[in-house]
Amino acid sequence: MNLHSNINKKTVDSKSLYAISSFADLVYEQLLDKYVNQYKELIILCIGSDRSTGDSLGPLVGYKLKPIVSSYTDTYVFGTLEEPVHAKNLKEKIDYIYKNFSNPFIVAIDASLGRVDRIGYLNIKDGPLSPGLGVNKILPKIGDISITGIVNVGGIMDYLILQNTRLSLVMKMSEIISKSIHISLLKLIRVNYHHL
Template identity: 35%
Template sequence: MPRERVGIEGAAALLRRAAAAEPDRGRVAFLCIGTDRSTGDAFGPLVGTLLAEAGWAHVVGTLEHPCDADMYDAMRAAIPEGMLTIAIDACLGIKEEEPGYVVGEGPLFPGHAVGKRLAPAGHYSIAGIVGPKSPKPYWTIQHASLREVLELARALADAVQAAWGEPALPGSGPQTAITL
């Protein structure tokens, strides 16, 4: 399947296909790539943290233990053989009103947007679009809206839960704004 830009429903459809391929959530691993030191690049670790807090056993890459470029090879190698792996990362792309993801069956190529060439990973891949493509990708990813990145992460973590028949995560869904 080629990679395509989708909204959350398209990402949820990909996750349902993954759940149909491996219904045992104990045999599913999430490789959540990124760092906690850059707003946009925190998308993967945010998703990883939400999934770990929801009780998923095989989550690599959280805010506490990010799977950044320096740790990527070692952390990827720590995923047990035979696990269905879903790779999650941030990416830059065309920003539209609706939050978006780039999804596909097959591996993700981390670091591509910022010129890095890390080994591909994952049986399925999902990248959250955290900012527009630009001539300055590092600047763009570092200055992504934290609110938008967190909304993308929450929506994706909820879609993971739903794909395997679990309830949405606590604290997700529409957020109430407080104005001062």
């Protein structure tokens, strides 16, 4: 659970008719700019808990993406509904990634809280996210690029707000993020193929 901030990020409204293609373009631009030719492995790190509706965005994205990317070379997903990456095991998972992968590029994904008029917005930015800020936990920053989805309004009693977030919104946002990443990866494969 990340606290929504407004630095150098690009954003798409999940309610838009073109949300998937618009967000896929943003993900693709970031991967093309930062990942291609510079890193060996692509790690998609989906942070959150399956025990809280609002915080399940990351694990839902991981659940949808894992079977898709299993056929891709050097692309890995951590954080699913079955094996979530959350506050209690995040540091250990980060240590595992840096110990077992030689030059990983990490896309970190997490739910966030924000203003009421920004609920449902998906954000992508350069650099790491700070998981746990939305519920006052200090956890390691992670991600070469980060994707967040604003699932509810931030403020008082954030933990309770996360528990009372609409599942339909979180499901829709997870669908847009996972499909956008999939489309971006397919485009990257095509680009790499043409450069061979």
